[in-house]
Amino acid sequence: MIPFNKPFIVGNELKYIEEAVKSGKISGDGIFTKKCHTFFEENFGFQKVLLTTSCTDALEMAAILCNIQEGDEVIVPSYTFVSSANAFVLRGAKIVFVDSYPDNPNIDPAEIEKHITEKTKVIVPVHYAGIACDMEKIMELAKKHDLFVVEDAAQAIDSYYTFSDGTKKALGSIGDFAAFSFHETKNIICGEGGMLVINNPEYNVRAEIIREKGTNRSAFFRGEVNKYGWVDLGSSFLPSEILSAFLYAQLENLGAIQEKRIRIWKEYYRNLLPLQEKGFIKMPEIPAFATNNAHMFYITCRNYEERSNLIQYLKTKDIHPVFHYLSLNKSEFFLKDNDPIDIPNSDHFTDCLLRLPFYFELEEAEQKNINNMIHEYYSLLEK
Incomplete structure (x- = not known):
């Protein structure tokens, strides 16, 4: 049988996992997590990234950062994975589904505009098959109506969008937030894994807190506070160092x-x-x-x-x-x-x-x- 997908090892995955285990720290935010963060920020122009245990987790973090409240409307393509919608439903949002292009599974900006109301808070463009949605038109709509844009870039690593002025930007670096997947079916894998991209530094601190169960634990380990506690909403979105070690070996290749x-x-x-x-x-x-x-x-x-x-x-x-x-x-x-x-x-x-x-x-x-x-x-x- 020729399968649909087959996970692969391409470099130092097992070597780096062994290094992570021998380091004595296999919980998150160790040396390999930091290496991955640096790689993405330096190579793709992301303002800040945080590895997560899945793309779904990254989308759920984005929903919290957008401060979704009961009754807020979120525009999502109907042709997408359930996480694109579910992450916002969990915060109380009403999902407004819109159509794709006739010849392209990506969300149609003309359909987005038809469905914007005074309750709309977020647009979620999904870059299907790693091919960019028309981000220039989507960002213009978001600016006009003061909306958040959360790029569902699960499939879009190393893919780009060129604006009409010639500016070329990596997918995931354009919206307010973006979510990537490193599931075993993706280009770059670690079995299960994801990443949140934060493109506005105003949200950096809160994103770290949400990722660490609603605590300021990351600031404590950097020596910025002398103790840490429960300060916000959050959950356990942090992947183990073993996943990050596997992922970094893939990034090298x-x-x-x-x-x-x-x-x-x-x-x-x-x-x-x-x-x-x-x-x-x-x-x-x-x-x-x-x-x-x-x-x-x-x-x-x-x-x-x-x-x-x-x-x-x-x-x-x-x-x-x-x-x-x-x-x-x-x-x-x-x-x-x-x-x-x-x-x-x-x-x-x-x-x-x-x-x-x-x-x-x-x-x-x-x-x-x-x-x-x-x-x-x-x-x-x-x-």
């Missing part, structure tokens, strides 16, 4: 990882392009303002039945592709307290989008086999 992933992405695109030209599938389009970090490769089939049949056909050939998100506006949880709403583009991607196997150790022969079997499936449809 970021260039090699990205080079390999981009090569895999381009090979899929080159081989499957004839099927798009025949009208069988649609492939990802990279907007002029965005870069491609090769997080995933997906195709969009013509309808649900065709996608289902393709999945089953590939599985008979020992290939395991997977579909992705189910529109959150159709979820059991949302419909329990809300009337059904029509979000057609999100529903289209729910029914038709298919992700192909994609991981660092995917071999050329395996990828060739996947491409050949997809072509074989569509050749049978032509007969």
Whole structure:
């Protein structure tokens, strides 16, 4: 079986884990956590970063930092993972789902503007497949209506947005806050893990407190206070030093990882392009303002039945592709307290989008086999 994903070791992961254990400190904020923080801040222009145990935790921290109150409205794309919404629901927010572009799973700024009210407090753009949302338009809306922007950059490490004036910024460095994932399906991994980015220094101190169970413990260890106590809301969002050690070894090899992933992405695109030209599938389009970090490769089939049949056909050939998100506006949880709403583009991607196997150790022969079997499936449809 060619799996959808396979976690990988690329450098000094095990060596650094051993070093962390031998250091006598395997709880959080040790030497490897600090190395990771420095790497991200220096290489991507993030004002401040804090590693977390997951991207979900980072989003929950962002919701607290945005001071979400009961009844505040938060705009979220319907085509996303549940954490993008759930983090704000936990603080009492009402989630306002909006649609994607017709040809792109990312949130449509025109749809955002239609749904802004006096209760709106946050916009959550999700950079699907690591491809940038139109951040210039989104930031203009946020400034006009005095809203927070929390970038869900779970899939967007080492991806960039170019503004109309030519300024190029890393995704995650544009909004007020951003959340990244280092889950084993991502470009850079540590099994489970995440990161909160704070782009306004006004929130630095409070972010540290929230991450340390609502205490000023971090300031105490820096010698800034002579004792620490409970001073705010918070939870245990801090990852162990073992996770940070694994992650840092991956970061040391970021260039090699990205080079390999981009090569895999381009090979899929080159081989499957004839099927798009025949009208069988649609492939990802990279907007002029965005870069491609090769997080995933997906195709969009013509309808649900065709996608289902393709999945089953590939599985008979020992290939395991997977579909992705189910529109959150159709979820059991949302419909329990809300009337059904029509979000057609999100529903289209729910029914038709298919992700192909994609991981660092995917071999050329395996990828060739996947491409050949997809072509074989569509050749049978032509007969």
